[in-house]
Amino acid sequence: MGISKGGFGSGVGILATPLMALTLPMSQAAAIMLPILCVMDLAGIYAYRGKWSRENMKLILWGGILGVVIGAFTFRFFDDALLRVGIGAFAIAFVIYRLSGDHTAPPAPRSVPKGLFWSTMGGFTSTLIHAGGPPLNVYLLPQRLEKVQFVATTVLFFTVINYVKLVPYAWLGLFDARNLTTSAVLIPLAPVGIFMGVWIMKRIPQESFYRLCYAMLLVVGGKLLYDGIRGWGV
Numbered sequence: 001m002g003i004s005k006g007g008f009g010s011g012v013g014i015l016a017t018p019l020m021a022l023t024l025p026m027s028q029a030a031a032i033m034l035p036i037l038c039v040m041d042l043a044g045i046y047a048y049r050g051k052w053s054r055e056n057m058k059l060i061l062w063g064g065i066l067g068v069v070i071g072a073f074t075f076r077f078f079d080d081a082l083l084r085v086g087i088g089a090f091a092i093a094f095v096i097y098r099l100s101g102d103h104t105a106p107p108a109p110r111s112v113p114k115g116l117f118w119s120t121m122g123g124f125t126s127t128l129i130h131a132g133g134p135p136l137n138v139y140l141l142p143q144r145l146e147k148v149q150f151v152a153t154t155v156l157f158f159t160v161i162n163y164v165k166l167v168p169y170a171w172l173g174l175f176d177a178r179n180l181t182t183s184a185v186l187i188p189l190a191p192v193g194i195f196m197g198v199w200i201m202k203r204i205p206q207e208s209f210y211r212l213c214y215a216m217l218l219v220v221g222g223k224l225l226y227d228g229i230r231g232w233g234v
Contacts, residue, residue, distance in 0.1 A: 064160065068126070
């Protein structure tokens with residue numbers, strides 16, 4: 001998770017919670033991950049301080065916080081398998097759509113309706129299973145931001161979202177002693193992963209970086225789709 005968040009704007013890091021959920025209930029896995037994510041975010045903010053897109057942040061933070069509120073009040077009603085299938089299928093469809101399109105087209109402009117919608121979806125899915133990356137990427141990737149600015153924007157977005165999520169997670173009773181103890185044991189690895197990701201990102205050319213982002217999104221989508229279908233017993 002740290003390497004992914006530090007170098008690729010979440011990307012394949014969203015596999016962390018589903019992988020942990022192979023041996024734990026999804027809600028417990030999410031609760032263990034959140035304090036770790038908060039520490040990673042502080043390291044990420046330090047690494048990318050001041051390099052995010054201020055124009056995008058003015059818009060997507062409002063949608064992201066709204067998504068957290070919606071996720072908090074619906075947390076108990078969503079089936080894990082259905083959520084994974086939906087996010088996974090969507091991520092795969094988005095990658096296919098983008099790669100089959102006109103690669104000579106200019107970068108997509110910022111859009112208030114699209115930005116609010118996809119950032120709200122990002123905050124919502126992040127609240128449920130820490131999988132806010134694919135929806136947010138739908139809005140940010142087509143803009144073709146410079147790679148450092150892209151990663152920095154996602155780092156700041158999810159820093160705010162993760163700290164806001166602490167309130168509903170506490171309200172839902174997810175921070176028991178066992179979960180917090182497990183988080184504390186794992187936290188020392190968080191900044192290590194972040195700075196490894198920064199080191200890797202700086203050594204990847206811009207075009208290769210975006211190809212890798214799409215590839216990781218495809219892998220993530222396939223994994224979530226597979227887990228969701230398996231959860232249905234299909």
